[in-house]
Amino acid sequence: MTYAIEVSKLKKHFGSIEAVKGIDFQVKKGSLFAFLGSNGAGKSTTIEILCTLLEKTSGDVTINGYRLGTMKDNDRIRQSIGIVFQQSLLDKELTVKENIIHRGRFYQLTKAQLIENYRFVWQYLKLGEIENKKYSQLSGGQRRRADIARAIIHKPSILFLDEPTTGLDPHTRKFVWETVERLRKEIGMTIFLTTHYMEEATNADQIVVIKKGEIIAQGTPNELKERFASDQLVLSFKKEIDIEHISEQIGCEMVQFGDVYKVNIPSTLHAIPIIERIQPSLASFEVIKGSIDQVFIQINEEAGDINAT
Structure with missing residues (x-):
């Protein structure tokens, strides 16, 4: 079995607060992995660690064969992942194309690679109608398309999506998921998803549910439905x-x-x-x-009050 991400006994402490309490999970290459949890569950902390934005307290993390924790491997991890944050990182006064090309230069792509990769994102995100517009002039759905294009300009093997469709209209949400599914199926990109829309997790290959820093359930959607709904x-x-x-x-x-x-x-x-x-x-x-909403509610109810100390 080949994994894109392997996490073992991962912990993160903020002083006396244990935000993440020794969790273990694996993400298969080319899969859609859903990481679910309520606010304060430790979800965002875990993602920030995996994306090299936050240092772990202890445990082992391997991403694309690179071991998290050394400067050399952390750089290699950053080169191999893309991240779509809840809040955009793009410059409002630059056009969509200028923003994406500028971002591409961070990855030390050659001019030929940058042109090729821009064509790649232009096609997948349908940027033709918006590429020459300033980011500040875009609608919410158009901004999200530009955000995803920025995240994949270097053709990462893993794409982290942190609640990518929050606040979007149903048509745009559908487009985002059609694009994500194409990326996964056509080029084998691994998708690591967090979402507040439980139905979006229904199509995941694997779901992990975290509460107060501990994993309280994991399995395929069908396995979890059979157990909890x-x-x-x-x-x-x-x-x-x-x-x-x-x-x-x-x-x-x-x-x-x-x-x-x-x-x-x-x-x-x-x-x-x-x-x-x-x-x-x-x-x-x-x-x-039975719905994935029922599953999420039942899992959290059965988990009860986990000590946060």
């Missing part, structure tokens, strides 16, 4: 029913919400025998799949 069968009846009798018939507890009843089921297929048993009384039914 259930599907729901929503039932509507033709007339008033004897809820205790119906519950005995189906062998499950029913909970009333307004004029419908809900039954938690392990999977969609488990709805079939329930419906068959009570079909004469049914007016309608619907199966609602």
Whole structure:
């Protein structure tokens, strides 16, 4: 198994405060990895360490084969990663093209490489209509496209996205994710994502959830849904029913919400025998799949209060 990122026993202390408490995880090359946590969970601290912006207290981190912590390897790590921050780093008075070309020079690209790489980002981010506009003149969605172009002008093998679609309209969010997926599938770029939109984590290959500096769950979206969320069968009846009798018939507890009843089921297929048993009384039914939002809420509730000392 080849990993783009390997983290072992990573810790970060700020005085007596343990922001990160010995966490372990791996990110497969070419995968979409989702790193989730509420505010104060240690998510941002971990990302800043991985991006060489903050020194770790202890532990081992390897990124693209380089060991974090030495000046030489830290420089190599920075050359191989791209970062899209929540706040832009671009100059408002420069055009999009000027900003991106200027950023490209930080990576000591040759003139030929810079021209080639600019064509690369121009194509992926559809910059034709905005490249000659000042950054200050752009809409929120256009700014985000320019931010991503800046982050990948040197063609990094890993792209860190820190809540990249917060505040964007649905159309722009869709465009951002289509672009990210193309980068991953077409050139094998590894994507490390944090997000407040839980549905964006649904497409991840791996999810890690952190709370108060500790990892409280990790797995694929389906694995986490199976462990922490259930599907729901929503039932509507033709007339008033004897809820205790119906519950005995189906062998499950029913909970009333307004004029419908809900039954938690392990999977969609488990709805079939329930419906068959009570079909004469049914007016309608619907199966609602367990969501990643449910997963996130349940994981945090089950984790309880982890000591922050």
